[in-house]
Amino acid sequence: MLTIRDIAAKAGVSVSTASRALNNNPRISQATRERIQALAEAEGYLPNYNAKNLTAGEANAVGVVFPTSDHSQTENPFYIDLLRGINGQLLQRHYVLSVAISKTADELLENVKSMVVQGKIKRFVLFYAHRDDPIAAFLRQHHLRFVTIGQPADNANDYFVDNDNLQAGIGGANFLLNELKVKHPVFVESTHDWAFEQQRRQGYERVAASFNVEPLTCKLGEINRARLFIKQHPEIDGIMATDDYNAIEFYRLLREQYHITNFPVVSFNHTLPVGLTDADLHSINLFPEKMGSATVALLFSDREPLDTPTPGQIRIPYEIK
């Protein structure tokens, strides 16, 4: 294995100069720096991360924490794209992506603690934004940098990356009413009261008001309640849902009672394969991969100042078509 000693030897310098040259330390001449870097490149020298990490006291890794309970069957595609976006950025920085995922909250916390204490990982991404989260608390307490995916409900100072859910809600509702000519849209959401659902609903309600239509919301919980809801609202001629699955489920219930065709639907996440439904489905793309990239930017903003208006927050735009 090629070490820095070998490079130093071949260059006829000491290890410390080699080290300085390779790390762009200012205390070295331009000439030898370039000479040694060229040599290292030519020889195919690559530093040993474990050694670097040991001296640095910090690992070149970012911990990505998945939520425990799987409410998330529906969000999974999102996670993979997030990973892709994050790792793309990490590669450039010679960082590695380390995952904490577990069924139980206790085990997950242990996982993160071990990453911090034993692994010397100092930067984390939380793939959720729960309130009273023990992991976030632990990270705060240790003054470690972390970014949540989604706006945190309880701590305004946390860094986060999110969509502009309000704007996306407005955009989606406008699309439904303007482009798809819907007169009586229903807003469909889960029973979880997620923050992003409420924000999207607000957008919907705002647009509804401007169109002078009565806002109408259905929580998708007990199925017979939803069926009843549909019976009571035969006027519904379009769906806006907080995600693709809610949209498809409500649409299915609608079709149980009415014969409909080419039914206008706007939803979020762009997560279903085409051809899965015959509704006129327009799913808003939230660009999870871009969210991943932005997350890393925020995560390293102490080293690489960024130019967002609100430092600590990034909002990714949406696209509907």
Next chain:
Amino acid sequence: MLTIRDIAAKAGVSVSTASRALNNNPRISQATRERIQALAEAEGYLPNYNAKNLTAGEANAVGVVFPTSDHSQTENPFYIDLLRGINGQLLQRHYVLSVAISKTADELLENVKSMVVQGKIKRFVLFYAHRDDPIAAFLRQHHLRFVTIGQPADNANDYFVDNDNLQAGIGGANFLLNELKVKHPVFVESTHDWAFEQQRRQGYERVAASFNVEPLTCKLGEINRARLFIKQHPEIDGIMATDDYNAIEFYRLLREQYHITNFPVVSFNHTLPVGLTDADLHSINLFPEKMGSATVALLFSDREPLDTPTPGQIRIPYEIK
């Protein structure tokens, strides 16, 4: 930070004895071992991984490699469960899960190379089983241990974890014909000719033969071809599909042409939220989390001998209900 020196000092022994005690080295007395372990436990001592890794010349990490191109919208939920299964096992072994994921094959290979050369990672899991895979080639060449998810097509010596797709195909087809009383089942697959699809189809065909029904297969590619297929086969009264998405899509096309209700469907992966379809959907659970656990068992089988009939191969059973 608490180091092994501190523990040694408090115990009144040298660092090396402390090290031996903590690593269950045989060359130490039972008494001091227990004493020091108790002390370390009490003081909350935890070893620094970077230091351990440096001396060991090997990282306590397993590299998990995702496939590049996303044919995989449909398989993503599977990935998350795999991660969960893998990480659950890694935690017990004080190992960490490191992810390689990228859009381009070149970048992915660089990612893995870096993990090996710079990160000293020696064990990998490939979330795919492609033929002529450059990453598998690289790992083989460096004599590193890796396990693929899915039976590799081209290299019989590779370790893998898979489902028993043939048996599952048989089980699914039997369920469709016996329990759901289907007389004219159609087998629906993608245009990819994945190995697992072919194996499941074989199971279907074998059962069809035993029931004296003509096997019938539809590749779900160009949509109008599928529509035509359906028109030509009005006798179809049940679906067996290689995954939930194919099942739902074919079912949708069927409903375009016929009024059907409570239609029997058997598919794989158990990946859709309930309530998404009104077909009588029975999705075969392949226990991806168990696959993850088994993967780790295989990955460490050099240290911890396992008791599978065929070393290097593990097949996870399925469940249908």
Next chain:
DNA sequence: CTGTTAGCGCATTCAA
């Protein structure tokens, strides 16, 4: 069984 010493690969202090 235990302690002393050296070394893993690298960065950094201190001298020169």
Next chain:
DNA sequence: TTGAATGCGCTAACAG
């Protein structure tokens, strides 16, 4: 600007 020496935390070879 460069080199020699020291240490990061831990394990292992070698003595005793």
